[in-house]
Amino acid sequence: MTGQPPGPLDRWYEKAGVRGGVRRIFHEEEEQGRIFFPEALVPHLSHPEVKALAPERVRELTLRHLYQFLHATTHLETRVVNGAAEPVANGRAGYDFPTALRMDAFKVYCDEGYHALYSLDLADQVAAVSGVPVPDFDYGGFVTALQDAGRRLLPDDPLLAGQLQAVVFETLITSVLNEVPQDPTVVSTVRELMRDHAKDEGRHHRFFSAFFLQLWTRLDRSRRIAAGRALPAMIRAALDWDLGPVHGSLRMAGLGEEAARAVLAECYGTPAGDDRIRTIARSTVRLCTQAGAFDLPGVRDAFAAHGLQEAGQDHDDH
Structure with a gap:
């Protein structure tokens, strides 16, 4: 305008990937000696129990x-982001x-469907070429x-809860996606797809x-207060590790139940x-x-309870 x-x-x-992007094709023979995900972003790889496993495991x-990351992306993009974008796009959000x-919002909707498609596509390609199948795990944890946090904290406001979930996820994911393309040890197809997504x-x-x-x-004041108090739990829910697939993967690698649980506790509870x-x-x-959420009663305490602090207060306890 x-x-x-x-x-x-x-x-x-x-500019949108869905408008002019290319399909990323995985060719194993071109990727010899590279890894499929940055080791620094897979905490359990550094555990002695895991390092003692055979290289193939x-x-x-x-x-x-990698499969967990890609499949979780398909769930989050379509169920969380598009679940929030659609009511806004169709004028059903109540505002x-x-x-x-x-x-x-419709443009976002198109993008996210495409992101889900190419994430599933790459996982399927890698499984077919590598011979390592995608396990039948629940990748929607x-x-x-996120939805449990919304229902618990905003039980009477599901539309607002969904919109806040999308805001949280979409303002967090870029920093995660930007980590992978910077690692030259990762297979190029994965890096390129993450760069496209980012x-x-x-x-x-x-x-x-x-x-x-x-x-x-x-939002009126009461809904702002409720939203502000709900946001830190949603941030934690979006960033806490989904350990179900990790536990299953460790067991598939040959670790016993006790050893697998010890790895999870030592690598993800620190x-x-x-x-x-x-x-x-x-x-x-x-x-x-910026929105002024921390000026509302109970919001600062809610963030602190989840280990999060107001911007600018990282080294300030007042």
Whole structure:
């Protein structure tokens, strides 16, 4: 619109992956000596019980971690993000959003369906070429955790809960996606797909940040308080590890039940995990600060209870 600053999706027809991207094809013979996921992002690979396994078992663990990431993406994009984008796009969200924002929500909807498609496609390709099948695990644990947080904290406001879940996920995922393409030890097809995804998600991050601020102005004080108190639990739910598939993968690698549980406890129950969550959540917490959420009663305490602090307060206890 004339006189308005450009929006994050204004050039969607030219820039979106679904409009002009290429299908990423995995060729194992071109990827010899590379790994399937950055080892630093697979905490259990550093555990002595795992390092003592045969190299082929470790390779399978890394492959299954890639499968978990890709399949969890399909669930989150379609069930969380598109579940929130559709009511906004169709004018069913209960607010008078401008038509331009509704069309942007449809653009997000198209993008996310495509992201789910190519994530599932790559997992299927890698399984076929590598000979390591995708296990029949529940990869929707993140969605369940997010939805449980919404139902628990906003039981009478499911539409708002869904919108907040999408805002949280979409303002967190870009930093995660950006980690993988930077690692030259990872197979190129995985890096390229993550880079493709990150480009779209950078635009989505800006869209959902702007959307959140518009949504916030349309909430009355009581709903703002409820939303502000719910957000930290949603952030934790989106970033806490989904350990069901990890546990299953460790058992498939040959670890006994006791050893598998010990690996999970030692690799995923540490302060380092909390530090990772705080780092990834910074931009989301900053957005809450910008909206004024921390000025509302109980919000700062709710964030602190989940190990999260107001932006700018990382080293300030007052």
